[in-house]
Amino acid sequence: MSRLKVLFHVNENPRWPRVIVNVQNFIKDVGQGQADIEIVANGAAVTAYGSGPEEDLHREMQELAALGVVFAACRNALNMHSLAEKSLPAYVRVVPAGITEIAKKQSQGYAYIKP
Amino acid sequence: MSRLKVLFHVNENPRWPRVIVNVQNFIKDVGQGQADIEIVANGAAVTAYGSGPEEDLHREMQELAALGVVFAACRNALNMHSLAEKSLPAYVRVVPAGITEIAKKQSQGYAYIKP
């Protein structure tokens, strides 16, 4: 089977833990480095990238980023929630519009999953 | 890159404002007329097409329809919610089953997004 490519879409903050567990289990199942994985956050979900009490979540994100998982943030959503791009963790990639990113990735063969 | 085609699925009424903002930002990002966009409503989300207090929502829908965005409504859902087809705004296209429409569009290369 060809290499799996998967995009996870998260637009609500309470869904983040579920997204993280889904990605962790997915990597455990297919093996490290065996799939292309990207998480696109838009809407209120981008606020989880900001500094705050979510230390456990940030640690888990960082561990996944170190395994090659791409974390993207929608610039429109960052602006709406007054989050400065320079305040984000280094592994977060800002995209002009989350929807465009999601559409492009699917056109490139990524599966879409909304946990 | 080839022309982007995107289908938005909405099946809960409170999600409509989020869908509208997502589509507006998407069009702002890629440019008017640069993508094929369809919104498929089924379940309780079809009631937003009915007459009611949602004047702002209807105005925004109409503006997007004028830009070429296709608005579809599932007939099963309309029947379940006792909404007469002739009561719907002129830009709403009724499809026999929302799920079939969503499946067909994806088989035609549309990306799926559930805001």
Place this chain on the structure above:
Amino acid sequence: MSRLKVLFHVNENPRWPRVIVNVQNFIKDVGQGQADIEIVANGAAVTAYGSGPEEDLHREMQELAALGVVFAACRNALNMHSLAEKSLPAYVRVVPAGITEIAKKQSQGYAYIKP
């Protein structure tokens, strides 16, 4: 048009009735045996496969399974909810990881729908 292939993703228990109605209406629309349909449950949604008071839901699941609908359950989720595989209805197929199943099916041309 080529045969439609559709994957339904459910990860929350309260969504099950909506999933079932969506699948029933889809089959009514395209005709029995005219589409490949799979429902993948992960997260808390796997608990609906367990024994309990949901007799109506189980009867509807069984009827759909008899029509060829595939019901899958994520093993990670079963373990997390202490559900023994042998306690599941016979028509439920256990997969190592729900996310992998969803990704694979999309790579095989299945449309993704999250009711």
